Each structure stands twice: as structure tokens, then as C-alpha cells.
Amino acid sequence: MTPTALQPEQVAQFRDEGFYVERGALSPGEVQALLDELLEVYQTCKTDPRCTKGGKWLANPVQDIDGDFPDNPHKVWLLSVLEEIRRPFLELVCHPRVSAIVDDLVGPDTNVVETVVLTKLPGIKNSFRGWHQDTEYFSRWMEERRLVTVLYYLNDMEAGSGATAIIPGTHKEPLHDRTDIHPQGQDANAASSGFGQMQEQERWEDDPRRIILEVQAGDVGFIDSNIIHRAGGNDSDTSRHNIIYTYANAEMRGVDMTRISSGFNVFPATRDGRPADDTEEYRAFRDSF
Ligand SMILES: O=C(O)CCC(=O)C(=O)O
DSSP states (O other), X not given: OOXXXXXXXXXXHHHHHXXXXXXXXXXXXXXXXXXXXXXXXXXXXXXXXXXXXXXXXXXXXXXXXXXXXXXXXXXXXXXXOGGGTOHHHHHHHTOHHHHHHHHHHHOSSEEEEEEEXXXXXXXXXXXXXXXXXXXXXXXGGTTTOOEEEEEEESXXXXXXXXXXXXXXXXXXXXXXXXXXXXTTOGGGSSSOTTSSOBSXXXXXXXXXXXXXXXXXXXXXXXXXXXXXXXXXXXXXXXXXXXXXXXXXXXXXXXXXXXXXXXXXXXXXXXXXXXXOTTSHHXXXXXXXX
């Protein structure tokens, strides 16, 4: 199929290297609206029923970090199932420019399969999402590899302030072994090391192909979900936030969510080359606000 949002050579480069960054895909106004919404959720998430699903809190707090964080008093580093929490997060699933690119990369026709926001609190020096492949969460789909992880950056990020690191080309590799234990133990991170952590952290950190995706607020990164990557540590004095949505070709069914504790919703993101914001599923979420 002929891509409509990207040039064929941009799609070819994504297939070859496993990533693409669209600079300024979100306008400053869109970024600010999402940030305002997120920070409001962080104030209220302890008691807001939308932040609980099936009796489980949808927020994961950092366990072992000193200090007070007035803009994130519960020290949340991961919040999931965003489309049920606030309407702008639902609308983001069908962002016109981003969803068109997603359709070019893994469509035609896509579903969103995971929606989270990741907050890199100031003072977390090591990456608390070590080197990993997202396809692990969806391992039954490995062979098809039609998954894209979309990183919507709400803040500028550099090497010391939360930027994502990737190893171009590694999306073509098989799924690597992982461990449940963060090599640096509890002191190094949040409660986060339990999923997606590969065994050979240093090997990837030292890999000469490694690059850091330095970004500005509003940039959106698209990575093949099988690429080896990690989140950055944040040694700056302010939080850095990015929203992460994973999209899959709509033919892929039966998400293997056995490794994921909260029940993600799988629903249409694009259909017939357009954002799928007129489906029954979408309307049901929208009408719940
Ligand atoms: O936040 C980032 O920079 C990367 C996030 C990540 O690695 C993930 O959630 O899979």
C-alpha cells in the first residue's frame, strides 16, 4: 500500500533502522493541554475512581526515592489505561497526524493495544526501564512484528534528562532473555524492574550503534516494538513526561497480556485510512466522560 503520511523512503528507513521521529507532531498547545491534564490527574489519582480498574490502582509509584514532588505527590512513574482516565488521552489515540503515520507503518487498519504515561522523576539517575523489547509483552505476535510503540514527548529530553536510548537495527533480532531482577537492585529504581528488563544491560549500553533520541516537547518517536531500547535516567531537577501508546495491525488478535497486570483495552485507532473516532468502542469511552 502507498503511504499517505510519510514518504516511501521514510517508511523504508523505519523498516531498516526500526525508528522514526516526527518533530513537532504535537503543537505547543496540544502539549500544554496534555501536561495540564496529567498533572491534575497526579493530584487526584489516589481517590479518583477512574484511576482504579478491577479494584487495582492504575498508577505505579516509585518506591525508593527521597524528596517531595508537589506536582506528583504520590510519586507516580507509570499510569496505565489512559483512555478511561481523561478524554484528551482518549482523543490522543486518534491524533490525526500521528495515527496517519501509524497507519503507514503498521496498517492498513490499526488498533491501540496499550496506553500509558511514563514520568521520569527528578533524581532518578539510572534508567528504571532498562534495556528491553516491548514485543515481549505481546510475545505471541513476535513473528508478525506489526507493532509500533509511539512515544509522545511532553518535555524536552536529553541524555541526562530522560531521553530514550535505542539500538537501531535490533528490531530484526529475536526476543532476548530477560531477568526479573534489576542488576542494580532496589536502590537503582522504582518498583519497575519486574518487567521487560533484559539480562545483558551493559552489553547494550556499550553497543557502538546505541543512540540517544534527544527530543523537544511535541516531538513524537515511533519505534518498532521489537527494537532494543531503554528509558533514560533523569538527573535534572524537573520531571520529564512521555505518553506511550502501542499500536498493532488490526489483523492481530488475542493480545498476550499475561505479563501485564492491568487490563488494557484493545480498540480501533485507524480504519480505512482515517482516525477511527466514530466506532462503537470509541463512542463508549467518549460518552463515559
Ligand atoms: O520512556 C522512554 O523513554 C521509553 C519507554 C520504554 O522503554 C517503554 O515504556 O517501553
